[in-house]
Amino acid sequence: MLPFDRIEYQNRIKKTKEEMNERGIEVLLISDPANMYYLTGYDAWSFYVHQMLILTIDQDQPIWVGRYMDANGVKATTWLHDQNIIAYPDHYVQSDHDHPMDFIAAFLIQSGQGNRRIGVEMDHYYFSAKAYQSLVRGLPNAQIKDGDLIVNHVRMIKSNQEIEYMKYAAKIAEQSMFRGVEMIRTGVRECDAAATMYYNMISGTKEHGGDYPSIVPLMPSGENTGNPHLTWSDRTYEEGEAAIVELAGCYKRYHSPLARTVSIGKPSRQLQELEPIVLEGIDQVLQTAKPGMTCGEVEAVWRRSIAKYGFHKEARIGYSVGLNYPPDWGEHTASLRQGDQTVLQPNMTFHFIPALWFDQHGIEISESIRVTENGIETLANYPRELIVQDPFPITQHAGMMS
């Protein structure tokens, strides 16, 4: 039932403890559900309430503390012993007088950890300012330290099993993109194209069922193609306009994102101009990047390539990707951008997304990539080009049929 074998989990815990040691942390409180899953297998949509995985430097197994109704889900999905699963009662949930961190602080004191150096994931979504305040107040003899991204850094280099999962996810992304793009035609509602993508993302392939991606398909269209994080509406696509699709396949929480730009009918002058520039820049990076280069050096290859044509991109062109939960599939560690000193190593994985956005148009063509022993491979195999779609209407439900 576990997605990885026990030795892999033990190895992850060992590496996490090494990082804890280096940062002088004896007890790591983990709020990030991806980090919980990484270390224990815990997989449930319970992160909308406060919960913690407690990893102590001198104990073999972490302890999960969370809501009572979720405790059995931890038993069902992890390798933790039952006595390492601790539940707080429901009156702590979204209450104006009880906070789950009061319970967790009391538990830490009771279990003899109250006077130690305790690391917390300071910038994680699921560790709020109030959670921090409650912990600090509840643990007056502890030294609370920043333990942000400790596990995330361990996650950066994937095992072969993780790469395999990301390749299954890439197959799902290909299929979802292919069937979704088929729906991007004159007169089709954006929501129907999105529904088709979703059907294929979640159903997955015959061999590998899909999991929910941490970000919904991003689908700006028409004059909004310069606004990358818009989703969809029930407006209908029109002939002559462009649409961007950024989506991911997901398998057992591992993502392979993929972005393409579609023109419904003849591409605009701007897209015709941009396509070869972007493709040349992507090719340059894919041919040049290899272990030993820094993320900053990778970005420079792209920057020099588009500068020849007078373009400059403000944002980073990629980020470490893999395992995650909403609201992000990026790992918040390395970014492909100026000044990032992270050195590429085999089995690092990135979403390489050198998009160009302007006030009223934009182009996105991306690849999820893996650093190999001597270069780069893309995880998906999908035509890398501006997609020019037949503008004519199709039957509404054609896209999801196999």
Add this chain to the structure above:
Amino acid sequence: MLPFDRIEYQNRIKKTKEEMNERGIEVLLISDPANMYYLTGYDAWSFYVHQMLILTIDQDQPIWVGRYMDANGVKATTWLHDQNIIAYPDHYVQSDHDHPMDFIAAFLIQSGQGNRRIGVEMDHYYFSAKAYQSLVRGLPNAQIKDGDLIVNHVRMIKSNQEIEYMKYAAKIAEQSMFRGVEMIRTGVRECDAAATMYYNMISGTKEHGGDYPSIVPLMPSGENTGNPHLTWSDRTYEEGEAAIVELAGCYKRYHSPLARTVSIGKPSRQLQELEPIVLEGIDQVLQTAKPGMTCGEVEAVWRRSIAKYGFHKEARIGYSVGLNYPPDWGEHTASLRQGDQTVLQPNMTFHFIPALWFDQHGIEISESIRVTENGIETLANYPRELIVQDPFPITQHAGMMS
């Protein structure tokens, strides 16, 4: 293009300022994307990076501060003037040396707000411990106060337009449940049932396209039906087992959740015993609850009803629901539970989910409800019963055909 007219937004801002006044807050920093959407219309998947809506007691319009690449999306989806949209450069994003809150603190000082009483949403997902620390450090002359849930409390009583959107969402939930449940048969993979639900959630109805719900379908099955927050896998359903489905329809970010329990073939003895008890408790609540009662009193009706049969439920039986973004569709204000003093008022809306969970089985039958002038109405119209499904296999893709 805006989902509500300008007068409704102005009314919301007025009510928010009244709450700010009562809590002694001059400047409210809003991290919650639902609150941003509620006040301005801003709708994009950009909340995975730090951003803020700044509402100042003596200014008409709020100011949005966020990532450069998202600024045009704010222009496209809100009623804010361009000069109220402020962008920070990309090197602040997920960086180990720059934090967006440094930028936002500097902006507040520069715009003359640095020495005021500033409220922050202390327990919101998207206001991390580090964001709080950075703000406090960057605003040494401000008084930082807890401004949690101020807008959420304004959101509790819906306008007629909001109720209309929730009713469209309820139609979508009905359709998604109906077609999803059709797929819950022997030999069908859970992911294929989930894909069918998703197709129908996102496509929506002919008149009203679907939006993404803030929680994915929760679908524990078999021995896991006591674990409410598990999602799906690629295992196949087996004859004789039960499956729970909790999902929501979503229209323009407004949710109507709905849960049902399915038995594939003859229901177990436990489910046969539980069904009438749960249905009686639900009926009691729906017939009794009305404006003027407290949420605690509503819960007591349920508690007394199931106590007659020797049952007791640990968790709350519902919560305020409506507008939201991942990871929760609940509003984090009122809960239907012992001791909650919130008084029911017309156009409050709740997800009423009096589920019963045990170690290896459980039953969920829920309704999204609206408080009317003199009682309760359900938003969806879906048979309220344990669903007994023909155990035999069906053609894989039948569920999504219309």
